[in-house]
Amino acid sequence: MSAPSRQHTPNPHLGAYYGIITSAFVSLVVLLAMFEQLGWSEGAVARSMILLPLALYIVIAVGSRTVNLEDFFVSGRRVPQVYNAMVMAATAVGGVGFFAYTGAVFFIGFDALAIGLGWTCGLLLAGVLFVPFLRKAGAYTLPAFLGQRFRSREARIAASALQVAPTVLLLAAEIKLAAMVVSLFLPLSFSLAVLLVAIFVAAVCILGGMRALTWSGSAEFIAGAVGLAVPLIVVSVLLTNLPAPQFTYGEMFGSLRGAETAADMSPTTPGELAPAMPAPAPAEATKPFLQPFGAINETGFVVLFLSFALGTAALPSLLVRSGVTGSIADQRRSAAWALALVALFAITAPSLAVFAKLLMFRDMALVPTAGPPAWLAELSGRELAQMSDLNGDGTIGAGELLIGRDGVALALPMLAELPFVLTALMAAAGLAIALAAAGSHLFTLGASLADDVYGVLDRRPNALPLLMAAWAAIGAIALAVAVFLLIAEVDVLHMAATAFCFAGATFFPVLLLALWWPRCTQWGALASLATGFGVMFLALTLGGAFGIAETIAGMGGASLVAALLALGAGIGASLYGPAPSAFDTAYYEEMRKPEGDTIFDRAQARAKTASAHAAEE
Amino acid sequence: MAAEQSEPEHAVRDRHQLRTLAVAITTVAAALSAVIVTILYAVSLNRLWFLHFPLGFYLLAQGLLIFIVFVGFWYVRVQERIDHTRNLNEEVA
Secondary structure (H helix, E strand, O other), X not given: OOOOOOOOXXXXXXXXXXXXXXXXXXXXXXXXXXXXXXXXXXXXXXXXXXXXXXXXXXXXXHHOOOOOHHHHHHHHHOOOHHHHHHHHHHHHHHHHHHHXXXXXXXXXXXXXXXXXXXXXXXXXXXXXXXXXXXXHHOOOOHHHHHHHHHOOHHHHHHHHHHOHHHHXXXXXXXXXXXXXXXXXXXXXXXXXXXXXXXHHHHHHHHHHHHHHHHHHHHHHHXXXXXXXXXHHHHHHHHHHOOOOHHHHHHHHHHHHHHHHHHOOOOOOOOOOOOOOOOOOOOEEOOOOOOOOOOOOOHXXXXXXXXXXXXXXXXXXXXXXXXXXXXXHHHHHHHHHHHHHHHXXXXXXXXXXXXXXXXXXXXXHHOHHHXXXXXXXXXXXXXXXXXXXXXXXXXXXXXXXXXXXXXXXXXXXXXXXXXXXXXXXXXXXXXXXXHHHHHHHHHHHHHHHHHHHHHHHHOOOOOHHHHHHHHHHHHHHHHHHHHHHHHHOOOOHHHHHHHHHHHHHHHHHHHHHHHHHOOOOOHHHHHHHHHHHHHHHHHXXXXXXXXXXXXXXXXXXXXXXXXXXXXXXXXXXXXXXXXXXOHHHHHHHHHHHOOOOOOHHHHHHHHHHHHHHHHHHO | OHHHHHHHHHHHHHHHXXXXXXXXXXXXXXXXXXXXXXXXXXXXXXXXXXXXXXXXXXXXXXXXXXXXXXXXXXXXXXHHHXXXXXXXXXXXX
16 A cells, blocks of 8 residues: 555646736836836836845745745645746856856857857756656655665765755855846945845745745746846847847847957957956957857867756756656656757847947947947946046057956946836846846755755654754855855856866766666766766866866866766776666666656655554554 | 566567667757757858858857757657657556
């Protein structure tokens, strides 16, 4: 006899709820646009545009609070596919995509496309190679899956420790970007903004774990999508007369080339730009947008693409969402929807960069006759751009205009001289996406420390101690990351690239072996984890002495080599160590079966029935 | 009797796993090879224009992404059909 499983039926009113949330957000934008015309100050508009959606996200999190383990760790396994896809897409792209990637495309144009392609292909790899099988296994975390697959505490704890590197780097990057937006648009210092953002993200995770993250994250994704689309469509209509920026920005290439030539931009060669990927500090944009392989050569482009693809496919914060939908088929479709959403973003980002670059350098060409453009004072005031006529010739060349990489998305509405409400909307959108991603990364770390470390040490069947451990871990990690950000000056794009390299090197090979090779054993898994992480770590710490991993493409190359070595180590240790146990083989076969109950849930139900029987006796 | 039953079950399972592997390899290989070939020929492709975009740029910025999404949804459809066939065959076995 087995215990009856919970019904995993989604809430039938979700569509109505999110329709209302979307309408409320759009109404807020319309209202603020009207109030701005009626004389509201920019500060009041920005405060309303940022704080009211934040209040909405926290209200949703409060409404999703839970002390049920299944709800806390896997959102009750009843999240509809598209809602899960929205949060997966927000986690994959995050504020890093919204601010730093768009900025990188602005600076190095063609060459930055490797990152967007990497994210998109990575989601395809995850959806095909990992997600459906992880859904069948149903473990709460990625390390828990490895522990259950090989019945190995060592593999579980090792994976839990090794996932800290990629996840904490991405968490720090997202919190930094969210704090940047908050400190730019609210009267708060950056330090205070970091603390407030960390508290906000931790509060959402503590209140309802994966459940709160899912429902707040869905609202944040909607706000992010609306906030990115509206200003971009308005600019597209102004420049091309068509409301489809993705397909019309090609018409602007002629004008862009003219503006770039007027600003003395000339083709660059790989190695000429140092660093190849732009840094966050205001810098000159000197590479023509369409020039291929001017900052990174073809090999570097392929390597960067592959390292982002492997890293995205094996990112623990993405794969932790593999157990939240009702079935394997739902999870597979959900991954496909997430892929579509990320691809849509990757298609959109270059249009934003092209419009921003065109508007900026077109106005720069007019400086000798018309003087500095109106937007320059606004951008300078927010430390997003600086201009100085260094050679005193009365014109402004590309080398005389310094632009902050992470502020390009925020600058677009100002460059197009749109009402301020659209700048605030863009800021609220980027903030929302950064918060959704930060929540996913923080929850992944907290859940793993609770389930994979505390849960292994304390095997009592009570839910409350495990939840309390998760709450404490989430709070402690948020505080630690906030303190780190207060001390360290970091480049979010570099941190994100490092994180994806670590994720790809450490987890891609072991997951490939665990999910696709029945002969893989716990020793193979441990060897793969240790080799992938170890080689990547050595490349980053000692590689500088040998010229390895100094550039972003070099780091990507190191991660690919580490992944290959880890794959070899996993295969070697599995073949030359003891053969897999009958349990390992049975688990593998069950995991590959498309039908039947979730393995973890069935084990839980059996344990519950056994303990009930024991209590009766 | 048990041995007679287990043999077709094994055959069904093995066929399902083989087809799953084949479709996964096809999907991943199609996406990766398309991207890598386009990167290698991007400079040459840029001499052609499509919808006001240089073709190499267009493929890396949009065309391949649309192709990858198409491949992703194609994979979902084919894999669901493969899983459905296994379930039917297992019921018959």
